[in-house]
Amino acid sequence: MLFRNRHFDDKPVALEILGLSVATAGDDPVPILNAIDVTIREGETVCLVGESGSGKSVTSLAVMGLLPKGALEVTAGRIELEGQNLLDLDASQMRELRAQRISMIFQEPMTALNPVMKVGDQIEEVLDSHTKLPAKEKKRRVVDIMQQVHLPDVERIYGSYPHQLSGGQRQRIMIAMALILEPKLLIADEPTTALDVTTQNQVLKLIAELQESHGTAVLFITHDMGVVAEIADTVYVMRNGDIVESAAVETLLRSPQKDYTRRLLEAVPSLVPRDARPESWADPVLSVDGLTKIYDTRGFFKKGRETKAAQDVKFRIKPGRTLGIVGESGSGKSTVARCVMRLIDPTEGRIRVGQTDIAKLARGELQPHRKHIQIVFQDPFRSLNPRWTVGDSLIEGPLNFGQSKAEAMKHAAELMELVGLPADALGRYPHQFSGGQRQRIAIARAIAMRPDILVADEAVSALDVSVQAQVLKLLDELQEKLGIAILFITHDLRVAAQICDEVVVMQHGRIVEHDTAENVLSQPSHAYTRALIEAAPGRHWDFAKFRELSLHQTETA
Amino acid sequence: MLGYVIRRILAVIPVMVIVAIFVFLLLRLTPGDPAAIIAGDSATPAQLERIRESLGLSEPLHVQFVTWVGNLAQGDLGTSIISSQPVTRLIGQRIWPTLQIGTLTILLSVLIAVPLGVLAAWRHRTWIDYAVMTFSVLGFSIPVFVIGYLFIKLFAIDLRWLPVQGYTSPSESVQGFLSRAILPCLTLATIYVALIARMTRASLLEVLGEDYVRTARAKGVKEHIVLFRHALRNAAVPIMTIIGTGFALLISGVVVTESVFNIPGIGRLTVDAILARDYPVIQAMILLTSAIYVFVNLLIDLSYTLFDPRIRY
Numbered sequence: 001m002l003f004r005n006r007h008f009d010d011k012p013v014a015l016e017i018l019g020l021s022v023a024t025a026g027d028d029p030v031p032i033l034n035a036i037d038v039t040i041r042e043g044e045t046v047c048l049v050g051e052s053g054s055g056k057s058v059t060s061l062a063v064m065g066l067l068p069k070g071a072l073e074v075t076a077g078r079i080e081l082e083g084q085n086l087l088d089l090d091a092s093q094m095r096e097l098r099a100q101r102i103s104m105i106f107q108e109p110m111t112a113l114n115p116v117m118k119v120g121d122q123i124e125e126v127l128d129s130h131t132k133l134p135a136k137e138k139k140r141r142v143v144d145i146m147q148q149v150h151l152p153d154v155e156r157i158y159g160s161y162p163h164q165l166s167g168g169q170r171q172r173i174m175i176a177m178a179l180i181l182e183p184k185l186l187i188a189d190e191p192t193t194a195l196d197v198t199t200q201n202q203v204l205k206l207i208a209e210l211q212e213s214h215g216t217a218v219l220f221i222t223h224d225m226g227v228v229a230e231i232a233d234t235v236y237v238m239r240n241g242d243i244v245e246s247a248a249v250e251t252l253l254r255s256p257q258k259d260y261t262r263r264l265l266e267a268v269p270s271l272v273p274r275d276a277r278p279e280s281w282a283d284p285v286l287s288v289d290g291l292t293k294i295y296d297t298r299g300f301f302k303k304g305r306e307t308k309a310a311q312d313v314k315f316r317i318k319p320g321r322t323l324g325i326v327g328e329s330g331s332g333k334s335t336v337a338r339c340v341m342r343l344i345d346p347t348e349g350r351i352r353v354g355q356t357d358i359a360k361l362a363r364g365e366l367q368p369h370r371k372h373i374q375i376v377f378q379d380p381f382r383s384l385n386p387r388w389t390v391g392d393s394l395i396e397g398p399l400n401f402g403q404s405k406a407e408a409m410k411h412a413a414e415l416m417e418l419v420g421l422p423a424d425a426l427g428r429y430p431h432q433f434s435g436g437q438r439q440r441i442a443i444a445r446a447i448a449m450r451p452d453i454l455v456a457d458e459a460v461s462a463l464d465v466s467v468q469a470q471v472l473k474l475l476d477e478l479q480e481k482l483g484i485a486i487l488f489i490t491h492d493l494r495v496a497a498q499i500c501d502e503v504v505v506m507q508h509g510r511i512v513e514h515d516t517a518e519n520v521l522s523q524p525s526h527a528y529t530r531a532l533i534e535a536a537p538g539r540h541w542d543f544a545k546f547r548e549l550s551l552h553q554t555e556t557a
Numbered sequence: 558m559l560g561y562v563i564r565r566i567l568a569v570i571p572v573m574v575i576v577a578i579f580v581f582l583l584l585r586l587t588p589g590d591p592a593a594i595i596a597g598d599s600a601t602p603a604q605l606e607r608i609r610e611s612l613g614l615s616e617p618l619h620v621q622f623v624t625w626v627g628n629l630a631q632g633d634l635g636t637s638i639i640s641s642q643p644v645t646r647l648i649g650q651r652i653w654p655t656l657q658i659g660t661l662t663i664l665l666s667v668l669i670a671v672p673l674g675v676l677a678a679w680r681h682r683t684w685i686d687y688a689v690m691t692f693s694v695l696g697f698s699i700p701v702f703v704i705g706y707l708f709i710k711l712f713a714i715d716l717r718w719l720p721v722q723g724y725t726s727p728s729e730s731v732q733g734f735l736s737r738a739i740l741p742c743l744t745l746a747t748i749y750v751a752l753i754a755r756m757t758r759a760s761l762l763e764v765l766g767e768d769y770v771r772t773a774r775a776k777g778v779k780e781h782i783v784l785f786r787h788a789l790r791n792a793a794v795p796i797m798t799i800i801g802t803g804f805a806l807l808i809s810g811v812v813v814t815e816s817v818f819n820i821p822g823i824g825r826l827t828v829d830a831i832l833a834r835d836y837p838v839i840q841a842m843i844l845l846t847s848a849i850y851v852f853v854n855l856l857i858d859l860s861y862t863l864f865d866p867r868i869r870y
Binding site for chain 2: 064066070095096097098099100103106108112113114115116117125126129130161163174177
């Protein structure tokens with residue numbers, strides 16, 4: 001069965017949003033939501049999808065009554081929970097209702113949990129706030145819900161702090177906290193975005209399971225179409241504070257009515273790898289051999305403990321080629337990227353850039369080799385200095401290598417056009433650009449050095465799909481024009497399928513599989529690779545073509 | 558955890574060694590003859606000789622240092638040049654008023670400042686916030702002695718609520734102690750309250766923007782619990798740090814306050830010793846205040862582990 005295909009028309013309405021408008025507070029209000037309507041029935045999962053800034057999180061916060069005070073306010077409409085308008089309630093009535101009738105789970109379970117409180121106490125606090133149960137009964141209820149969310153070793157985890165748990169366990173704690181009082185409605189704001197695919201899969205299953213047993217209505221906010229295909233009953237597509245389109249999930253994915261929905265779906269990268277490029281006979285520009293990074297956590301009084309972040313990693317990249325390293329968090333893929341950049345020092349192994357082994361060079365000797373290899377980081381909001389103009393950021397590297405300022409500025413202007421931005425924007429600051437534009441600037445900064453190798457560390461992971469598609473296209477064009485080799489680090493198999501010639505799969509610091517993208521994604525030989533592919537949400541659906549993957553591809557992909 | 562505590566305690570040793578060396582050299586490296594500096598302009602050669610003798614100034618420097626450290630280890634801080642009494646006895650007589658007033662000041666400051674800071678952060682950008690911030694700027698900028706005399710004028714002379722100055726030991730009369738200690742404590746506390754309230758506000762404002770505060774509100778937790786259980790504990794580390802570093806202000810404030818309120822504490826002892834160039838006493842006071850400062854900050858460092866389970870190096 002491709003979709004859940006359940007019907008709810010005969011079920012009572014749990015939540016109804018009617019003509020809800022939200023605007024910024026102040027003398028000059030800017031509209032954020034424009035009279036949106038959403039209906040969720042008992043036991044139903046409604047997905048709110050849209051790109052960043054579409055208003056999906058604002059919708060959820062408005063329902064919770066948690067819009068930031070003094071910044072956003074509801075200007076019109078009704079939010080009815082089982083027929084009661086929540087906007088008529090005062091602060092303490094609203095507080096009573098939270099966790100009892102509506103609860104919410106958030107994107108990043110690490111920051112959403114209080115770091116200095118034991119997680120058991122954090123769950124128990126919900127009972128403290130809304131019930132007057134005896135201590136023993138409270139403890140029993142907490143242990144019971146912790147078992148329901150399938151946490152192992154409940155007694156130990158009860159007394160643990162958030163930092164002692166894994167990402168998946170933390171999100172289970174959040175879910176336990178949200179569901180302990182059996183609310184009518186659960187709002188889940190990107191609850192799996194910060195998790196690895198296999199963990200994401202488990203958490204999605206858990207939410208579905210608990211929804212089934214408690215009959216909870218779920219409002220699920222996500223930007224990930226794969227997740228939508230996996231869990232939604234009904235989908236609402238949002239854009240700039242408007243609902244563009246809403247329909248049952250299969251209807252929407254098969255025959256989207258609106259242009260925007262079509263474009264959104266077409267931008268979803270396919271899991272089917274792109275066509276192989278012809279073999280290259282050039283010498284590799286980067287060869288890594290036996291690369292090992294061991295972290296030694298040796299204390300003064302403690303016995304030393306070794307963490308093997310990367311072990312015996314080996315690969316080479318030819319000019320104009322892209323090698324992807326995929327794996328989950330903690331697999332060592334970023335460690336490899338940082339070693340190759342010599343941002344951290346490898347414990348062992350060789351890193352040959354052109355003819356030189358840079359693995360053991362001292363800081364000073366390394367300097368002339370830096371320009372051959374450049375990096376683009378994940379978060380374009382943090383990787384550009386906010387107090388520098390874009391021009392300053394672009395010319396810093398070339399100036400360090402002896403270019404004159406005039407020459408560097410001229411080159412910077414050309415680079416801006418190369419990455420699809422106006423050359424006269426050089427005098428502006430990073431905050432004046434969108435996320436996608438900033439990532440273009442980060443790429444321009446990297447190629448300003450005319451490197452042979454570009455390391456992209458999750459370089460498109462923080463971007464919306466439509467922007468992601470554009471940036472991937474840009475990288476492809478630059479590679480074509482400049483013949484750069486790209487080392488592409490990603491957790492996202494769909495992205496890897498679209499850009500990589502070869503794929504290396506890492507797990508626990510070791511390479512478990514290394515082959516062409518085609519072979520890794522279509523005929524994975526290692527069990528871990530297969531598990532990764534199976535966990536990828538919506539893997540049976542070809543979003544861009546609005547239909548299921550053809551039989552041959554479904555079997556293998 | 559235990560390892561952290563032990564390491565933190567061991568780290569105190571080098572600091573104290575450096576302070577001790579500095580204190581030792583303070584007298585010996587002053588240009589000219591230390592004995593002449595101590596004795597003043599009108600000293601006779603015999604007096605000079607006596608001073609040299611009592612300080613062991615004729616020995617080579619390293620021998621002097623070893624003797625000095627040896628005496629120090631036995632609790633012998635030397636003899637006061639002015640009163641010819643052992644310095645330890647002088648300090649022993651004068652330290653209690655200072656410790657009592659100091660402790661009371663810290664308690665008072667934290668009890669006033671933390672709620673003020675929380676209130677200002679909670680009511681961010683309202684008149685309450687602005688009032689707290691204005692008070693804070695005033696607290697910083699008015700000198701301690703001015704505040705002291707203002708309090709005396711207002712509460713002791715005009716309103717006649719409290720005695721003007723003096724000191725009564727709590728073992729004699731608790732009421733008498735409190736009535737005389739309250740003004741000096743408030744005087745000392747002003748700048749400290751200003752500092753801690755400001756830090757509490759800033760630290761809490763940052764924490765109130767964190768996701769887990771949103772989570773607590775989404776759970777329907779009452780607002781005062783959000784503030785005090787969730788936010789304040791997470792904001793505690795910078796607040797504790799400022800309480801520790803601000804302790805230096807307290808030490809210098811004690812000197813002024815004891816003079817203003819005529820309290821026989823070690824602050825007055827220090828002032829008298831400086832005016833009389835009583836070097837053994839000055840040295841002992843520097844050692845003592847440094848030791849207290851280092852010890853208080855050690856306690857503060859150790860307290861971090863109570864607030865934040867992640868700090869267990």
